Amino acid sequence: MQTMTRESSWRIYTLLLGISALLVLSFYSLDLQLHRLFSERSWTLMSRFFGELLSPNLDSSFLQKVLVASLETIAMSALGTLIAAILGIFFALSASQTHSADPARLRTLTRLLLNALRSIPELVWAALILISVGLGPFAGTLALALHTSGVLGRLFAESIENAPPHCADSLRSNGLSELNIFLYATLPTVLPQLISYTLYRWENNIRAAAVLGVVGGGGLGQxxxxxxxxxxxxxxxxxxxxxxxxxxxxxxxxxxxxKALAQ
Incomplete structure (x- = not known):
């Protein structure tokens, strides 16, 4: 027991030493010029910048444009998230293994597809889609939908696989089809979790929609x-x-x- 404890301690010390070395190498390779950040000129420019930011433009005509762009951003994020949730649940069914006897033939292929969808950032998706549909919120909506479907598809698949199997096994032993088992046993169990994931991604997509404006994705970001x-x-x-x-x-x-769903 004492030998195992010493071996564990040496492993922890080695791991911490390796992490410390990586941190030191990171600072060295990034060439951080902190003296420029804390220079007098830098603080003067930053003070002027923040001073201008503290005086927003409250002109009625400009605020009207901002309101329209805000509604456009909400619509982009909401529609993109809705499309992603629908695609996510579709992909999750083939990306999950619901029981030990389930062959799940498309599981590996579907998970590779989900990895590809979420590995490509929304900004890159928008740049690719702009080539075919042009500037505007439509490209931004599709970009959000494609990236988010990869994220939600993986989260939904994990939720389905980790769902308590008792009700599903009971219905399966009575000869019900897998679709009915999913609709009447698995889905009611995981639905609050799926909705929570979807709402969380909607919050993220509000912020992501602003970034898409860099490539002309519409809304507040543009x-x-x-x-x-x-x-x-x-x-x-x-x-x-x-x-x-x-x-x-x-x-x-x-x-x-x-909170309403939890009650």
Whole structure:
């Protein structure tokens, strides 16, 4: 027992030493110039920048444009997440093994597809889709849907595989089809978890929709990219505040829905 304890301690020390060496090498390879960050000129520029950000543009005509872009961003994220949830549950059925006797012939192939979908960032998906559909929210919506379907498909598959098997085994022993078993036993068990995952991804997609504006994906992100490119900090400040408010509203709504489902 004492020998095993010493071996475990040496393994922990070796692991910590390796992590420390990697951290040191990371700082060395990144060439971090901290003296420039904390220089007087840097602080002067940052102070001027934040000072301009603290005076948002509250002109009624500009706020109207921001409102339209906010609604567009919500629509993009909501529709993209909805499409992803539908695709995710479809992929999850073939990517999961529901019981020990299940052959799950498409499991490996489907999981490879899900890995590919979520490995490609939304920004890259949007750039690829823009070639065929052009600028605008449609490209952003499809980009969110493709990436998120890979994420939700994997999460849904794990939830289905980890669902308690008792009810499903009982129905299976009575000769019900796998579809009926899923609808009447597995789905009711995992549905709250699936909804929670979907709502969480919706929150993430609100923020991701803003990033898609860099490539012309529509919504607040496209306006943010435009005004930041022109160094119009007052307009940028208004857009950032709108994004913060939008994320807070979606976060509060998803929390309320999850709490209602838990009761």
């Amino acid at each position: 306006m943010l990219s435009f005004h930041m490119g022109l160094f119009q900090m007052q307009e940028t400040s208004t857009l950032l505040l709108s994004m913060i408010i939008l994320v807070m509203l979606v976060d509060g709504l998803s929390y309320w829905i999850r």
